[in-house]
Amino acid sequence: MQILAESDEKELIASLRARDTEALGEVFRRYGDAMTTLAASMLRNRTEADDVVEDALLRIHDAGHGFRGERGLRTWVLRIVANLCRDRLRRRKFTGTLPDEPDAFERAGLQFDPISEWDGALDQRVMAAALERAIESLPPDQREVVVLRHRLDLSHSDIANMLNVPEGTVKSRLARALTALREQLKGAER
Amino acid sequence: MSGHEWNDERIGRLLGASRATANPAVLARVRSRLAARAANPGWLAFLGSPVALATACALLLVSGVLSLNVVRADRLTAATASTSLVSALLDDDGTYGLPAAAATTDAGTVRDSNGVTP
Numbered sequence: 001m002q003i004l005a006e007s008d009e010k011e012l013i014a015s016l017r018a019r020d021t022e023a024l025g026e027v028f029r030r031y032g033d034a035m036t037t038l039a040a041s042m043l044r045n046r047t048e049a050d051d052v053v054e055d056a057l058l059r060i061h062d063a064g065h066g067f068r069g070e071r072g073l074r075t076w077v078l079r080i081v082a083n084l085c086r087d088r089l090r091r092r093k094f095t096g097t098l099p100d101e102p103d104a105f106e107r108a109g110l111q112f113d114p115i116s117e118w119d120g121a122l123d124q125r126v127m128a129a130a131l132e133r134a135i136e137s138l139p140p141d142q143r144e145v146v147v148l149r150h151r152l153d154l155s156h157s158d159i160a161n162m163l164n165v166p167e168g169t170v171k172s173r174l175a176r177a178l179t180a181l182r183e184q185l186k187g188a189e190r
Numbered sequence: 191m192s193g194h195e196w197n198d199e200r201i202g203r204l205l206g207a208s209r210a211t212a213n214p215a216v217l218a219r220v221r222s223r224l225a226a227r228a229a230n231p232g233w234l235a236f237l238g239s240p241v242a243l244a245t246a247c248a249l250l251l252v253s254g255v256l257s258l259n260v261v262r263a264d265r266l267t268a269a270t271a272s273t274s275l276v277s278a279l280l281d282d283d284g285t286y287g288l289p290a291a292a293a294t295t296d297a298g299t300v301r302d303s304n305g306v307t308p
Contacts (some may be wrong), residue, residue, distance in 0.1 A: 034213030150205035
């Protein structure tokens with residue numbers, strides 16, 4: 001199964017290198033949800049997140065011929081999305097636009113699926129909403145690693161490869177982010 | 191909500207429970223943008239790009255600097271030239287078409303020339 005998936009990915013990379021438009025559709029089918037989740041979690045605005053995914057697909061199409069596949073297609077695709085998000089956040093410092101939607105989930109265009117092993121779906125949603133508000137207050141570099149690790153389930157080494165930083169930096173950023181989240185959530189409860 | 195311990199595991203699980211679903215309209219927009227690109231010739235696309243604007247600005251700046259230099263050089267040439275523009279246009283050397291000897295008075299002074307000898 002793993003070998004089949006790898007050969008599939010090689011074929012997909014070969015098609016991307018040949019600038020095949022159908023390959024772009026396949027990238028979107030495979031990684032569209034992850035791309036949108038990353039962009040929405042980073043930008044906290046669904047409209048902007050869709051724009052970033054659109055721009056990312058065009059970049060993938062344009063840069064596909066130079067992609068050698070060393071770090072894996074998923075990592076490369078998410079790296080493009082993360083870079084575009086960072087650009088937007090940098091520009092937002094000057095334009096300062098965030099929708100006025102009070103619900104953190106609605107604002108970011110995220111959906112919450114209650115965890116079946118836990119009790120009280122409503123209570124879970126309230127907790128998750130508090131967590132989303134706390135994530136919004138994190139600096140972008142910490143928000144990025146939290147989302148990549150816990151929401152998209154990437155390993156520390158994949159994140160390090162993706163962000164072009166040492167693995168230790170990823171771990172320390174993650175630890176700082178989780179500490180900040182805990183503090184925020186405890187403060188919100190008081 | 192109070193009574194829950196906000197530990198890393200709980201935060202991680204809750205984080206993983208929230209996701210976004212891709213919007214199919216995004217792919218449709220990408221395909222139409224790629225189709226529009228294919229329909230337009232490359233130079234037309236270039237004209238609409240920020241690079242074209244930057245190139246135009248650079249060319250304007252270069253041509254401005256060059257023309258300024260040309261004007262300055264011309265002014266310098268005009269200032270150092272020995273004949274005036276009117277003289278050059280009339281092909282006037284101060285003798286009014288007469289032989290140089292006939293143009294002088296008996297006293298040896300030059301007529302109608304403000305004391306300037308040819």
